[in-house]
Amino acid sequence: MNAPHVSYAKLAxxxxxxxxxxxxxxxxAFQPPSSLLVSRSTSRPxxxxxxxxxxxxxxxxxxxxxxxSTDWIRExxxxxxxxxxxxxxxxxxxNRRFTSSEGxxxxxxxxxxxxxxxxxTTLRDGTQMESISVSCNDKxxxxxxxxxxxxxxxxxxxxxxxxxxxxxxxxAKLPMEEGGLDEITKSKLVAFGSTRRKGIKACDDGQIQKxxxxxxxxxxxxxxxxxxxxxxxxxxxxxxxxQMIFDSVSHLTQQGREVMVDLEHYFDGFKFDxxxxxxxxxxxxxxxxxxxxxxxxxxxxxxWEVDQITRETIATCDVFESxxxxxxEKRVTFGMHAHNDCGLAVANSLxxxxxxxxxxxxxxxxxxxxxxxxxxxxxxxxxxxHVDTKMNVNENLEEITGLxxxxxxxxxxxxxxxxxxxxxxxxxxxxxxxxxxxxRSPDSYQHIDPSRVGNQxxxxxxxxxxxxxxxxxxxxxxxGIADDVVAERALVILDRVKRLESMGYTFEGADASVELMILxxxxxxxxxxxxxx
Numbered sequence: 375m376n377a378p379h380v381s382y383a384k385l386a387x388x389x390x391x392x393x394x395x396x397x398x399x400x401x402x403a404f405q406p407p408s409s410l411l412v413s414r415s416t417s418r419p420x421x422x423x424x425x426x427x428x429x430x431x432x433x434x435x436x437x438x439x440x441x442x443s444t445d446w447i448r449e450x451x452x453x454x455x456x457x458x459x460x461x462x463x464x465x466x467x468x469n470r471r472f473t474s475s476e477g478x479x480x481x482x483x484x485x486x487x488x489x490x491x492x493x494x495t496t497l498r499d500g501t502q503m504e505s506i507s508v509s510c511n512d513k514x515x516x517x518x519x520x521x522x523x524x525x526x527x528x529x530x531x532x533x534x535x536x537x538x539x540x541x542x543x544x545x546a547k548l549p550m551e552e553g554g555l556d557e558i559t560k561s562k563l564v565a566f567g568s569t570r571r572k573g574i575k576a577c578d579d580g581q582i583q584k585x586x587x588x589x590x591x592x593x594x595x596x597x598x599x600x601x602x603x604x605x606x607x608x609x610x611x612x613x614x615x616x617q618m619i620f621d622s623v624s625h626l627t628q629q630g631r632e633v634m635v636d637l638e639h640y641f642d643g644f645k646f647d648x649x650x651x652x653x654x655x656x657x658x659x660x661x662x663x664x665x666x667x668x669x670x671x672x673x674x675x676x677x678w679e680v681d682q683i684t685r686e687t688i689a690t691c692d693v694f695e696s697x698x699x700x701x702x703e704k705r706v707t708f709g710m711h712a713h714n715d716c717g718l719a720v721a722n723s724l725x726x727x728x729x730x731x732x733x734x735x736x737x738x739x740x741x742x743x744x745x746x747x748x749x750x751x752x753x754x755x756x757x758x759x760h761v762d763t764k765m766n767v768n769e770n771l772e773e774i775t776g777l778x779x780x781x782x783x784x785x786x787x788x789x790x791x792x793x794x795x796x797x798x799x800x801x802x803x804x805x806x807x808x809x810x811x812x813x814r815s816p817d818s819y820q821h822i823d824p825s826r827v828g829n830q831x832x833x834x835x836x837x838x839x840x841x842x843x844x845x846x847x848x849x850x851x852x853x854g855i856a857d858d859v860v861a862e863r864a865l866v867i868l869d870r871v872k873r874l875e876s877m878g879y880t881f882e883g884a885d886a887s888v889e890l891m892i893l894x895x896x897x898x899x900x901x902x903x904x905x906x907x
Contacts (some may be wrong), residue, residue: 404698412541417869427626434498459671478491478526478630479664479707481493482703482704483703483704483706483707483732484705484707484725485730486727486729486731486734486763487727487728487757487761487763488732488764489764490727490731490732490757490764490766491527492525492526492527492733492736492766493525493526493527493529493709493735493736494527494528494529494737494738495528495529495531495711495733495735495736495737495747496520496737496741497513497517497528497529497531498529498532498779499529499687499735499737499742500742500747502742503741503743506684506785506787508784508785509538510538510541510542510650512784513531513542513777514545515781515784516784517530517546517555517593518559519780519781520554520777521555521556521559523773523774523775523777524767524770525562526562526733527562527592527733528559528562528564529564529566529735530542530543530546530563530564531566532564532565532566532567532589533584533588534567534580534582534584535566535581535862540588543587543588543589546560546563546589547560547589557893560591561591563591563592564590564592564593564634565588565590565593566593566595567581567582567584567594567595567596568597568622568626569596569598569615569622570582570597570621570622572608572618573608573619576621576622576626577625577889578892579622582622582626586626586629586631588819591632592632592633592634592868593626593631593632593633593634594633594634594636594667595617595622595623595633595634595635596617596635596638596669597619597622597635597636597637597654598610598639598643599638599640599643599644599654600639600642600643601643601646601647601650602646603638603639604650612650615654616653616654617657619654619657619658620657620660622661623635623657623661623662624661624662625692627662627663631867632664633661633662633664634665634666634709635658635663635667636642636667636735637651637655637667637668638669638671640668640669640670640671640683641669641675641679642671642674642675644683645679645683652687652691652694655687655690655694656694656698657693659694659698659706663706664705665706665708665709665733666706666707666709667708667709668683668684668708668726668731670710670711670712670713670719670790671711671713671750672713673712673713673714673716673718673719673744673745674716675718676716677718677721677722677725678725678892680710680722680726681725681726681728681729684708684710684725684731685729685730687708688729688730692704707732708730708731708733709732709734709735709736710726710727710731710735711735711736711748712726712735712736713742713745713746713747713748714740714742714744714745714746714747714748714749715744717745717906719736719740719746719747720748720753722748723748723753724753724756724757724761727763728761733749734750734757735747735748735755736749738777738778738781739751739770739778739782739790740752741785741787749794751774751777751778751794752793752794752795754767754771754774755774755794755826757821758771759826762820768863771827771868772825772826772827772828772830773828774796774828775795778793778796779796784871795829796828797829798832799832800829801820801830801831802831802832802833803831804882816831864893866895867888867891871888
């Protein structure tokens with residue numbers, strides 16, 4: 375629907391809001407419904423509770439809208455036209471917003487494994503890996519490359535935590551000719567932060583305000599979803615933690631931002647006290663969160679636990695969603711954020727997608743704190759090529775190896791040769807039996823065509839090689855030698871390679887030496903030089 379621009383004031387008049395709501399700029403005064411509280415307490419009806427009830431009662435929707443009376447109101451808030459900006463004056467630079475996001479979540483819930491949105495957190499969670507530090511300029515370059523690959527969301531930093539990330543978002547606002555980002559890339563940016571602090575209103579929390587000032591169209595806040603973490607680590611009252619989630623999401627949503635909530639320690643919390651963990655989900659949904667991200671923060675959850683907890687969470691939240699918004703189309707998408715402490719981050723991410731998760735968070739090359747995050751260079755090709763998942767990055771899949779190597783080069787890291795799909799050795803074949811079979815069919819020892827991810831097949835020469843390894847090298851040189859002679863010389867060269875390797879030589883990375891052996895064995899070979907002394 376191409377709806378006209380509607381201001382907050384006009385929207386308020388349409389749904390006949392009380393004047394007190396128009397003056398309530400501070401969400402800290404809001405209270406969640408009593409159903410969210412762990413213990414019985416006095417509940418004050420908050421402004422956005424009244425707003426939701428008023429919207430549910432509304433019967434004044436314009437003609438030719440959807441089947442529910444509230445669709446047009448939600449569209450007005452979420453429409454790209456609503457957040458389109460005029461060129462700001464210099465005095466407005468601090469508060470300038472980027473253009474709206476691409477509306478990927480405005481058409482209802484995204485459900486995996488059929489469809490999945492890819493959320494990159496390389497520039498935030500990835501930089502928490504030991505020995506990794508990125509300058510602001512390099513962050514801008516990496517952001518552009520991630521956008522070119524068509525990542526759906528690019529989490530670029532935590533503007534409330536350090537000056538560099540604040541500088542990044544300030545620089546990103548500038549036009550491209552002044553060192554900023556293009557409009558498409560800006561629309562993909564996500565600013566990361568946390569819920570408000572204890573005992574303070576969301577509108578008075580400094581880091582919440584930094585998130586708004588960042589101008590990012592999407593904001594992801596981390597919230598505690600583990601009862602023990604709430605009571606013993608941040609030492610908050612369980613009810614207050616629910617209030618912190620609700621207030622923070624509500625405030626950011628009121629500012630026109632698309633809000634995602636990273637539910638930290640979700641799986642451990644679910645196993646500890648699932649009733650409380652699910653109340654955290656409901657608090658975020660009541661506040662207006664678009665995505666609930668289940669985090670395996672400590673990386674110790676097994677794939678079968680991910681499957682069971684994810685399915686139970688979605689089923690329970692379906693009931694919550696009906697209570698909040700009424701029966702109809704599902705609006706909240708579920709996400710997965712996995713850490714690799716047990717080497718299961720990729721497996722857990724794929725399992726979550728199979729169970730219905732529609733957004734996967736991860737990093738390029740799996741960089742991240744401790745042992746790393748879920749590796750998007752494994753997740754994306756696996757979903758695209760083995761699960762047939764529809765993703766916006768699919769059309770650029772051939773660029774993923776180049777993206778992987780670009781990031782390592784920019785971060786001054788040594789690439790992991792053995793990385794699935796993108797590693798230099800991912801399609802390297804050494805055993806003679808394997809190479810002989812590959813000559814008959816590339817599918818015999820490869821799960822995909824390497825070119826589909828921008829990589830290539832490589833045949834290695836070593837003492838483990840068979841005659842076919844050498845034959846392939848000879849054919850590649852195209853020396854015009856008869857097949858029977860080629861076969862004979864291949865055996866001689868292979869014998870020499872095995873003899874030299876038994877003496878300590880290695881030929882795996884010495885293709886030029888092998889080619890010289892082949893040339894030396896040909897008739898009429900003339901050495902390029904002679905040692906005189």
